[in-house]
Amino acid sequence: MLDIAEELHRWCERGRDFAVATVVATHGSAPRPPGAALAVDADGEAIGSVSGGCVEGAVYELCQEALVSGESVLSSFGYSDEDAFAVGLTCGGVIDILVTPVRPSGAGAEEGGPGGESGAGDSTAATLDAALAAAARGETAALARVVAGPPALIGRALLVRPDGTRTGTLGGHRVLDRTAAEEAAALLDAGRTGTVEIGADGSRCGEPVVLLVESSVPPPRMIVFGAIDFAAALARVGKFLGYHVTVCDARPVFATAGRFPAADEVVVDWPHRYLDAQELDSRTVLCVLTHDAKFDVPLLERALRLPVAYVGAMGSRRTHEDRLDRLRAVGVGERELDRLRSPIGLDLGARTPEETALSIGAEIVASRRGGSGVPLTGAHTPIHHEPRSGPERLGSVA
Template sequence: MREVLAAAHDWHLRRIPFGLATVVASSAGSITGPGDLLAVDPTGDVRGGIPAGCVESAVLDAAAETLRTGRARLARYPVGDDGPWPARPGCAGIIEVLLRRVTADHLTARSLAALAGPDPVAVATVVGGPAPFAAELILGRDRTEGTLGAADLDGWAADQAAELPAGAAVRRYGHRPGVRVLFQVAPAAPQMLLFGATAVAAALARIGADLGYRVVVCDPRPAFATVARMPDAHEVHRAWPHRMLAATPVTPDTVLCLLGHDPRYEIPLLRAALTTPAGYLAVLGSRATHEARLAHLRADGVPEAQLARLRAPAGLDLGGRRPVETALAIAAEVVAWRHGGTGRPLSGLTGPIHAARSSDLPAAAAR
């Protein structure tokens, strides 16, 4: 999704129209779900994709056609059974896709920019029923833009958006058939705080940004704490880490990693970090180095319950040594922590590969 939003922003700045396909609902397995995006510009440059590869080419063709005609519509793709698109076992169903042409002056361009921004926002879009088709309402923390066509519908959408979790889902307003509304809800981007502007930090910043984190890198060394060295970080600070952390809001979804090996700030930073509610708190270094850290922190009176929060050495055991491999190991552990994964090979597990995704299309609707 980040790739599509970044491309949409670039096309918007250059006033290039594009075709946009948004998955509204799916009962065809769990890999495709509401909110998946595919976009194509007039040259055929494609960004994003529909994870259900069996219909991806058809969706691309439809998005390109919508770019040419400008006619917004809802397309339905029956997968498996008697439909034209074959399905793997367990993936039969129907995929619904909203197709729109987006221009620089279109409200959709501003809604995509809002979804890509750092602030919490919800975008409501009419996808069916007695209301203007594809009408949009942007519900931000400090502003509202657009309308779904009626004040009562807008008020209901605002109430729904306030209760929905992050992600995308369809809700109905009124008795069936009612008005079907697609909600895309983006909370404030969680923070990834990286202390130590190392090669591992540069690689992890890139991965963290792709995972949807707002990445902040901090290092007191002027030669290392530069935007040129950390191009994918949203912020780069030259400061003492423990002092910067004291002025930074930290929440339970914050990722905090100590990636440097500077004894001047390591212990003060860890003492400060262990008093925060950061959900993921990790440190690079050997086991012997970490034991020395723990001894120092115990001597400073840090309770064992707090010390137990430290993940050290940081990351999953992937066997790599290069900076990018170390960053990948840390990112893998972050993803497992964030989504409740085991970190074990899928080949050794049973049951569904992916957790079920929200959809208003019951499985029975596909038959």
């Protein structure tokens, strides 16, 4: 749901009633990941997507029904080989979808301090509004919603912030709220969206409870070193992929905002010095396009020792071999060198800056998603891969 937070938050500000359908879980091949959402307002306007078109019509109708009934509902859609026109996923997978009506003018949510408790009132609408507002502002927070368990709890929501404060309640069950907050905080710390099962003892509801936890985190960072024409094209690709893009170069005549309009920021500094001053995480990608040993070597010496998702460097194969020798000479080990993607990008036969940027972006996607980079035609590899754990995965902004 947080993937369409900005528009939904505007709907809330205008007092527009709507129902939102969110992908809770996928089984087999499915076009959209957990957290993807489709929303329908009282006038029939729709935004978002849960399936890329396969079951959108049926989900649209479920949203309209939820607006009338005021009840949350969990539904599954799968492939039907008996009727080609039946509602289902033609890709062969199954998706579970939670549909929740939201009336922004409803009861307000109560706040709790760090480790504090929330009120037991029906605060779902206000909690969802608070989550949408936080996501729209780019704040870090996790939204936990009940997707399986006692019927009275389905759709209940709890918003958890990094400082431990909570908004809303999962039905007034203090132990359940506390346990859910702990589980949500763990997923938030990893920047992940996923489902969590809380056993009957942990929920104190008499039966297990399954939560969908959606993490709202700032966009991952792409730092492009080297203010060249390839960097301008890569900045555009990075923005398209959802990164916060920084271009860094030590030469002020080249590192200007006018030359890199797609970048979020352009920094004039020595690359290795700039890198030393940054707080990076496991979703960060570093693209070294400086193509100059005096910049490359001190930069890569540091970059290859950081727990980032991707480190790539531009250059010919001869430049690459020379770069490896220089890095070994300053003490970079073979295990660290194995992390270096160089020459940077996939083999697309790229020539122009735009084509090269596309090849780099494709390699970044393959790296973070576990893809092989080979053509899907005739291949027996899965189309959708499970996200990698550790430094190589980007994390979810569903």
